[in-house]
Amino acid sequence: MLNWRDHWHPEGGGSETYLxxxxxxxxxxxxxxxxxxARYPGAPAEETVSGVRYVRRGKHLSVYxxxxxxxxxxxxxxxxxxxxVQNGMPxxxxxxxxxxxxxxxxxxxxxxxxxxxxxxxxxxxxxxxxMAPFVNRxxxxxxxxxxxxxxxxxxxxxxxxxxxxxxxxxxxxAFDRVPKDEHPSLVALSRLVPHKQLEHAVHTLxxxxxxxxxxxxxxxxxxWWHDHLVALIHELGLTQRVRMLGHVEEDSKFQxxxxxxxxVLPSVKEGWGLSIMEAAYVGVPSVAYRSxxxxxxxxxxxxxxxxxxxxxxxxxCVRRLLDDESLRSSMGAKGALRSEHFTWDATTAxxxxxLELR
Numbered sequence: 490m491l492n493w494r495d496h497w498h499p500e501g502g503g504s505e506t507y508l509x510x511x512x513x514x515x516x517x518x519x520x521x522x523x524x525x526x527a528r529y530p531g532a533p534a535e536e537t538v539s540g541v542r543y544v545r546r547g548k549h550l551s552v553y554x555x556x557x558x559x560x561x562x563x564x565x566x567x568x569x570x571x572x573x574v575q576n577g578m579p580x581x582x583x584x585x586x587x588x589x590x591x592x593x594x595x596x597x598x599x600x601x602x603x604x605x606x607x608x609x610x611x612x613x614x615x616x617x618x619x620m621a622p623f624v625n626r627x628x629x630x631x632x633x634x635x636x637x638x639x640x641x642x643x644x645x646x647x648x649x650x651x652x653x654x655x656x657x658x659x660x661x662x663a664f665d666r667v668p669k670d671e672h673p674s675l676v677a678l679s680r681l682v683p684h685k686q687l688e689h690a691v692h693t694l695x696x697x698x699x700x701x702x703x704x705x706x707x708x709x710x711x712x713w714w715h716d717h718l719v720a721l722i723h724e725l726g727l728t729q730r731v732r733m734l735g736h737v738e739e740d741s742k743f744q745x746x747x748x749x750x751x752x753v754l755p756s757v758k759e760g761w762g763l764s765i766m767e768a769a770y771v772g773v774p775s776v777a778y779r780s781x782x783x784x785x786x787x788x789x790x791x792x793x794x795x796x797x798x799x800x801x802x803x804x805x806c807v808r809r810l811l812d813d814e815s816l817r818s819s820m821g822a823k824g825a826l827r828s829e830h831f832t833w834d835a836t837t838a839x840x841x842x843x844l845e846l847r
Contacts, residue, residue, distance in 0.1 A: 490508060490512060490522060490525070490572045491524075491525050491526075491572070492508055492524065492526050492574040492576070493576055493578070494527060494529075496508075498529050499712075500682070502680045503656070503760075504574065504760070506659060507595070507763070508524070508574060510657060510659065510836070513539045513540065514833060515837060516540035518841070518846075522540070522541050523544060524542070524543050525546065525556055527545060527549060527552035528546060528552075529545075534546075544559075546559065553578060556580050557581075557582075560582060568588045569588055570590075570844045570846070571589070571590040572593055572840065573592050573593065574593045574595075575592055576595065577602070578613055579592075579617065579620065579625070583628060590625070591629050591631060591840070592628055592630045593630075593633075594630060594631070595633050595637065595760030595761070596633075596636075596640065596758050597618075597640040600684070601684045623645075626645075629650050630650055631651070631652050631653070631654050631840055631843050632651055634761050634782070634783040634785075634786045635786060637760050637782065640782070654843075655835070657832045657836045658766050658770055658829075658831050659739075662743070663740070664739075664741075664743045664744055665744065667747060669749075670705070670749065673701045673704045673811045674704070674748065675704070675707070675750065675752075676745055676752050677709070677710075677753050677754065679708070679754065680712045681708075681714040681718060682713065683714055686755040686756055687718055688718065689753075691706065691718065693755075693803060693804045693807050697807065704811075705732065706727075706732070708731065708732070710735070710736065743770075746768050746773055747771035749768075750811060752764065752776070753775070753777075753807065754776070754777040754781075755777065755778060755800075756777065756778070756781050757778075757781060758781050758782055759782055759784050759787075760783045761783040761784075762775075762787040765788055765794070769793060769824030769825055770824075772818075773821055774795070774820035774821050775793075775795075775824075776796075776797060776803060776807050776810065777797070778797050779798060780798075793824035795810065
């Protein structure tokens with residue numbers, strides 16, 4: 490497995506959780522799995538966790554060169570199959586190995602490339618939209634949603650080569666159930682990076698502060714955009730209304746989700762939106778942008794949550810849910826029932842079939 494980060498990377502998120510869950514289930518089924526990812530401070534160059542061998546080489550960009558070199562020199566030993574995770578920049582593994590390659594894509598990064606600067610954005614988008622479909626022509630692809638599958642088809646990937654493996658719901662630990670907050674409350678579970686647009690959640694809080702004098706926002710997650718968000722919160726005078734918890738343990742995560750009234754995910758782009766299903770599991774409806782892609786499938790609009798068309802509409806959707814307890818409860822209950830249909834075993838079965846392991 491080739492991915493630019495692993496589950497424990499400081500910038501790791503839903504896509505890394507996805508790969509870890511699949512890897513551990515493949516191992517449990519008798520498959521030998523090695524995952525090559527980038528290094529980061531405090532991480533060993535190699536280790537085995539839950540039966541999965543982790544090999545860490547290079548950094549954000551050089552990991553792609555390390556992957557090519559390692560495959561060419563057979564530095565990982567005999568490789569029978571390769572699962573390449575394309576998070577924008579492709580590994581192009583088929584150029585460096587004779588082993589069968591499957592390409593896993595969470596979403597197309599067209600809207601996200603500008604954050605890295607004009608030159609690198611052009612290079613990255615060329616690699617993703619032109620080079621990867623050309624080099625990987627004929628290879629099997631796995632997408633995490635129908636929206637992503639459609640985006641790949643628009644880039645020239647043959648639709649009949651694309652399988653869909655939805656995110657599962659991570660094993661939920663036993664946690665002490667807590668009552669709903671007495672006051673209106675929002676929660677966001679996200680990496681703190683620009684394309685997650687958590688500023689929109691902060692601005693929503695600011696807009697609604699007079700209508701809901703006790704309204705609060707809890708943000709769970711870490712990332713290099715942290716200081717920017719703190720500065721914005723201070724500038725808007727919301728320091729007493731926003732809790733930034735950083736990375737939290739699994740039991741604390743579900744406690745915080747379950748106490749909130751509404752979960753918000755104002756991201757530019759999501760292949761699926763794992764946090765939406767985690768919130769749904771504890772009966773909390775979500776608000777996200779329709780244009781974000783995969784959230785059109787993780788949220789059933791008007792049933793398990795609301796999809797917004799603009800930032801103003803995003804705030805209006807949040808207001809609508811805060812105002813209507815009956816609507817919140819109904820959407821939360823339907824979301825909880827729906828969340829049970831998504832399992833990592835089903836996800837792994839699709840990927841194992843694509844890899845021809847079954």
